[in-house]
Amino acid sequence: MAPSPTSQNKAALRDRIQALFDRSGLLLHLGATLGDVSDGRVHVHLPFSPSLTQHLGLFHAGATSALADSAGGFAAMTQAPDGYTVLSVEFKINLLAPAQGESLEAIGQVIRKGRTLTIVQVDVFALDAGRKTPIALMQQTIINIPDRKS
Amino acid sequence: MAPSPTSQNKAALRDRIQALFDRSGLLLHLGATLGDVSDGRVHVHLPFSPSLTQHLGLFHAGATSALADSAGGFAAMTQAPDGYTVLSVEFKINLLAPAQGESLEAIGQVIRKGRTLTIVQVDVFALDAGRKTPIALMQQTIINIPDRKS
């Protein structure tokens, strides 16, 4: 049976985001992986490693931020116009609880899509022994810019 | 000639921050190095590497943020009370210009030191072919917490 147009679209969207992901040297270096991708919403995962820690052995706020910034940027990218790519203008992140566990999961969700600017919210969770704890919350402003490569 | 008490203090302060730095797995993994350290002010450097990039080949905003968050946290740490360490409560960063060049330099500066909370500002510059360009600006809130290891 042929895939439905909708599942074709979803697969194409995922391929588009995966291609961006694979060109992000930082995400590969940190060991992040792309999770679920849908219109306006993207999950990114980050398994724990001693290469991601701060001085107390927790996930470094910088690792959490890089993960959240990426999930948010990809979420915006799912809604960027054809021929455009995205850049972070700014973001603000609250670290809600100690970031410890087997992995982090960041979920970026577009809050408002504009022609020039997209506003995204990102929730970050720690997964630890079967428990999922919110450990960070981000608000992010993204700008659409013409993609010279497209 | 013996070092003056002031230069002894400055060396001790630097050792204290360097020890924290060396326990930060993320900073070592990213290839960052500690620069100048003084009371309330710390520089951190990050040489360019393809392991630090986003999809366009620029420094990833997550790398810039990790660098800035660290410089800010260390600046706060230079003024933390004995027996205390620091954690980031939150920060906000504006990405001012494309982050490209041979290296980034983040300079954290304490703006207000309180008993519980310290407010820090961080400037990030890109060094490119002899030019130094501001590429990010951060405001950060840091909390002092008792250090169980001390």
Place this chain on the structure above:
Amino acid sequence: MAPSPTSQNKAALRDRIQALFDRSGLLLHLGATLGDVSDGRVHVHLPFSPSLTQHLGLFHAGATSALADSAGGFAAMTQAPDGYTVLSVEFKINLLAPAQGESLEAIGQVIRKGRTLTIVQVDVFALDAGRKTPIALMQQTIINIPDRKS
């Protein structure tokens, strides 16, 4: 029939927040009114007036922020320990859409309650001709401090 313990608690909570509200000269001056109050969640309303506008005749971002900051502070106050009051440490607000209509409604919701710091999220809506549009989103950090008056 006597009110249930729960409805008594809810009434006491509302009285506590209303008393704070009535001591806030700015909110009275702007014409704001207290809406629904529950544990960790407070609504504040702001009817339109030419005294609240910016140069284009929209609600001024400063009015929107004052409203959101208040709703967030009150939400934190519903969970502050006895003998404590609250102060805003910092907040970040995105203005999502032009703020126009008959009134604004800000809804503050505690995201994380700590001993010292409380993190709050605030949604602001414009009510215009029966439509309710999100016009701002805030993340806010609140600190509990001993209340000398209590």
Place this chain on the structure above:
Amino acid sequence: MAPSPTSQNKAALRDRIQALFDRSGLLLHLGATLGDVSDGRVHVHLPFSPSLTQHLGLFHAGATSALADSAGGFAAMTQAPDGYTVLSVEFKINLLAPAQGESLEAIGQVIRKGRTLTIVQVDVFALDAGRKTPIALMQQTIINIPDRKS
């Protein structure tokens, strides 16, 4: 003696900002006044009034924010292209110290001027018995939009 071209420009710039100020109902309602205006930098003053307070009798963080947001917006406006006006996209403010005294002064300063977005930093001071104390620090993102009235 005729005024120099530079002083003519400065007077014209001030008139342009004063005209915006006078169309801002909120600023008039709060009792704010325009201070020094130069290219990329604007001061706004706010004398104390019981109409500006929170529950402890200090300047309300919402009043401080409205003042800072205005100073920042006007600073951006001094550098907006002809035929454009400005809107706040977002801002983040740290409240550094209790806001008390005879008046507040906010100084907005453009940090980076782009074609679409301008990044501004705003310092807010309290003036109290001859002392000037920093009480807030803001980072703000401003967007240039075509002015339909021009």
